[in-house]
Amino acid sequence: MAAAAEFQVAPTIAPGCTRAGILKSMTNPAPHGARRRWFPALGAGALLVGAVGYVGLVDPHKPDSVFPICPFRLLTGWNCPACGGLRMVHDVLHGDLAAAISDNVFLLVGIPALAGWILLRRRSGKSLMSLPGVATVVIAALAWTVVRNLPGFPLVPTLLTS
Numbered sequence: 621m622a623a624a625a626e627f628q629v630a631p632t633i634a635p636g637c638t639r640a641g642i643l644k645s646m647t648n649p650a651p652h653g654a655r656r657r658w659f660p661a662l663g664a665g666a667l668l669v670g671a672v673g674y675v676g677l678v679d680p681h682k683p684d685s686v687f688p689i690c691p692f693r694l695l696t697g698w699n700c701p702a703c704g705g706l707r708m709v710h711d712v713l714h715g716d717l718a719a720a721i722s723d724n725v726f727l728l729v730g731i732p733a734l735a736g737w738i739l740l741r742r743r744s745g746k747s748l749m750s751l752p753g754v755a756t757v758v759i760a761a762l763a764w765t766v767v768r769n770l771p772g773f774p775l776v777p778t779l780l781t782s
Contacts, residue, residue, distance in 0.1 A: 676713040680706040698769045701726060701761040704777030723777045726764040 680687045692700035704723035711720035712728070720728055734757065738748050767773065 675709045680710050701764050707777055722775050
């Protein structure tokens with residue numbers, strides 16, 4: 621009888637833990653570390669909202685606005701695939717679709733299409749960017765760069781002079 625009593629172990633709780641803490645962790649599905657994973661996404665979302673808000677308030681069509689100069693255009697004199705993108709976002713935010721198309725139709729159509737394609741691939745469990753997908757995006761960007769810089773091409777970024 622004494623040997624049987626020797627092996628009986630009472631339920632114990634780890635040092636520093638209380639029964640209330642264990643019950644709380646059982647009812648709270650997201651541990652503290654899981655909440656921290658949302659902080660970068662929330663920070664990026666706040667930056668995106670701030671940047672889009674700034675582009676919506678300040679008109680990038682005006683030459684005196686404080687926006688960065690495209691380094692590709694500064695070095696080559698050509699419009700890059702994204703030239704006119706800030707003007708396009710400004711025009712979309714103000715409901716001027718015709719001006720947005722003129723500023724950068726490639727980004728106007730391409731960004732939503734690429735985002736939708738990535739979301740579909742993510743939902744199906746595939747890698748976000750496959751090699752053929754990356755090749756398609758790069759070839760389309762190169763083709764758009766060449767076509768938009770041909771003499772007489774009608775869709776060029778607009779710049780309002782004061």
